[in-house]
Amino acid sequence: MDFYKHLNDNAEYLFSDAVDHVMVVAISIGIALVLGCALGVLAHRSPRVRPMILAVTSTMLTIPSLALFAIFIPLLGLGTPPAVTALVLYALLPIVRNTVVGLGTVDQNVLRAARGMGMGPWRRFARIELPLAWPVVLTGVRVSTQVVVGIAAIAALVNGPGLGNEIFRGLRSLGSPFALNFVLGGTLAIVVVALLFDTVFILLRRLTTARGIR
Amino acid sequence: MTATDQIAGPGASQAAATTAEPMIRLEELTKSYRGQKKPAVDRVTMDMPRGEIIVLVGPSGCGKTTTMELINRLIEPTSGRIHLDGEDVTTADPDTLRRRIGYVIQQIGLFPHFTVGENIATVPKLLGWDKARIGNRVDELLDLVGLDPAVFAKRYPKELSGGQRQRIGVARALAADPPVMLMDEPFGAIDPITRERLQNEFLRLQQQVKKTIVFVTHDIDEAIKLGDRIAILGEQSRIAQYDTPANILSNPASTYVEDFIGSGASLKRLNLSLVGDVALDTGAATARIDGTAAEARDTLESSGRSALLLLDGQGRPQRWVDARDLDRADGDLRRAGEPVSALVDTGATLSYALNEMLTSNAGVALVVDGSGAFQGLLDFETVMVTTRSIQRDSSDFYRAAKAVTD
The missing domain is CATH 3.10.580.10 (CBS-domain)
Structure with a gap:
């Protein structure tokens, strides 16, 4: 079969693009996790800034991805930096929202008991609040990752790395006999990457959730 | 560190119990909230003797929980002083203070992601005890509250019954052997049969540990059963009467106290006299x-x-x-x-x-x-x-007699 032969012939390129794709998603999610958690904690602690943070992060998701990638070209040029920036912005909302929800579901009496026993604010956060909110936060990260794995394909437009390059190669040569194979190959690889990430999250959830709340 | 070592040492609290100085002294303690005209707690002055159970009892919203939480400064007082064991702790570091005061709340608030053993070890860990000492202490406390350490230390709170959780909550509060315990309606959310059992266990436990316990409840019967001393609080936590259960039942200081005790005062008094x-x-x-x-x-x-x-x-x-x-x-x-x-x-x-x-x-x-x-x-x-001799008001006696016959 033609497509199968295409995969075989381009395995090397597909693989290196897939690795790039995984890298750019992982970096973006890593940054978004730190930033999103911080914003989530801020939103949880201060009811006054909460609507603002949630409004801004959800607005991000409504900006068309093509435009968001392009906006950063004048500031950051082409390549990985604008790609990662845009992906971080897309990843923020689910993480922020789930952090707020997760922290909100922590039993106030548990925190009252912790305070009453002389646990300081930092220890309370690190030992009680965060571990209890963590499964919900992690679910947010998982959703963000799924969104970002797809959108990362557009990053090829701003010369970013990843499997988007395969797809755009195909789109550029539309009409040629191989065009569809490139598009299909890239898309298929993205699906595989998405499934891989999901598997990792299932494992991560098992490993990082305390046994008492599993 | 010296202060915490002192209270953690075995027998330290008993040795100190011989002195007459109260364990807790509240002086003109007041808490006002912004935007509220009347203070929530208004100039409460109280001495709480060592080794006794002092029950704060009053209707909902009278400020009894607030008063209790002023003691470990979960709520910061607006004015007034708090003395613990002769030391003015009004401006002491709150976290260090709280590690010297056991704390039990109605909802218990066990950490769901910690095992029973880790829950009990919370304060000893904060105080920097070594592992072996913490392990021994956890086993000792589980024994004390009647739960087998081999079975329960590794369990998680969700694997326990309500009564067992309550016992773990008490064990956790006792972990670092604090001289003082604050208990906010600890038996409030438990079915009546288990509550009765836990109350009896609690009294037996207190015989052994001899802590100074501040106990908050809205249930006058619980107050009479458990208290060495009862403070009946009115609005803004004003003390309507602060006395032993027997004196409160036989000589209520005001109609407010009388109403709060209810009509069955004589019957309640029977709970205090032994055959x-x-x-x-x-x-x-x-x-x-x-x-x-x-x-x-x-x-x-x-x-x-x-x-x-x-x-x-x-x-x-x-x-x-x-x-x-x-x-x-x-x-x-x-x-x-x-x-x-x-x-x-x-x-x-x-x-x-x-x-x-x-x-x-x-x-x-x-x-x-x-x-x-x-x-x-x-x-x-x-x-x-017997009832008559302890009851000045004979009308109460007849009311009680009527209650007996129906």
Whole structure:
């Protein structure tokens, strides 16, 4: 079969693009996790800034991805930096929202008991609040990752790395006999990457959730 | 660190208990919230003696929980001073202070992601105890609250029943051997049967640990049962009366206190008197159950009583007989008359004895000592006289008497 032969012939390129794709998603999610958690904690602690943070992060998701990638070209040029920036912005909302929800579901009496026993604010956060909110936060990260794995394909437009390059190669040569194979190959690889990430999250959830709340 | 070492040391609190200085002293303690005209807690001044259970009781919203949380500064006072063990802790570091004060709340608030052992170890870990000491302490405390360490230390809170969680909550508060415990309606969310059991366990535990305990409840019966001293609080946590349960029941300081105690004051007072404390009727006619009917009849006739109590070799009550029973006895007393009922120990409360009397048809309780030997009789009359002697207001006495008969 033609497509199968295409995969075989381009395995090397597909693989290196897939690795790039995984890298750019992982970096973006890593940054978004730190930033999103911080914003989530801020939103949880201060009811006054909460609507603002949630409004801004959800607005991000409504900006068309093509435009968001392009906006950063004048500031950051082409390549990985604008790609990662845009992906971080897309990843923020689910993480922020789930952090707020997760922290909100922590039993106030548990925190009252912790305070009453002389646990300081930092220890309370690190030992009680965060571990209890963590499964919900992690679910947010998982959703963000799924969104970002797809959108990362557009990053090829701003010369970013990843499997988007395969797809755009195909789109550029539309009409040629191989065009569809490139598009299909890239898309298929993205699906595989998405499934891989999901598997990792299932494992991560098992490993990082305390046994008492599993 | 020296302060925490001192309280953690075994026996430190007992040694200090001999001095007369109160464990907790509140001076003009006030808490006002912004935007509220009246303070939530208004100039509370109280001395809480060492080793006693002090119950703060009052209607919802009177500020009793707020008052308690001022002590470990979960709520910062607006003005006034707090003294703990002779030391002014009004401006001490709150976290260090709280590690010296055990804290139990109604919802318990066990950490769901920690095992039972880790929950109990919370404060010792904060104090930097070494692992071996913490492990020993956890086992010791689980034993103390009647849960097998081998079974429970590794469990998670969700694997426990409500009563077990409550016990772990108490064990966790006791972990670093704090001289003071604050308990906010700890038995409030538990079914009545388990609550009764936990209350009794709690009193037994206090016999061993002798902590100064500030206990908040809205239930006057719980307050009377558990408190060495009760503070009845009105609005803004104003102290309506602060005294022993017996004094509060017999001499309520105001109509507010009277209303709060409710109409059953005399009945409640019966919970405080033990059978062994009242004058028993020791003139009952008794005979050995292995004796003859003739002997028994002589004893009964010379006593002038209508019935005679048969005792076994150890002096334990066996059967009631009257003259006609003895006539029909044919020499064997073992099946004569009726088996005894309403046996009460000298350590039982009058309330319990009264209940036994009402449920038995003898109308009188047989008081026995720890080994079951007969001590004397307790009848309605004696209970009523006792009630009257502790109750100034006779109308309350009649109300109580009416309550008894229905």
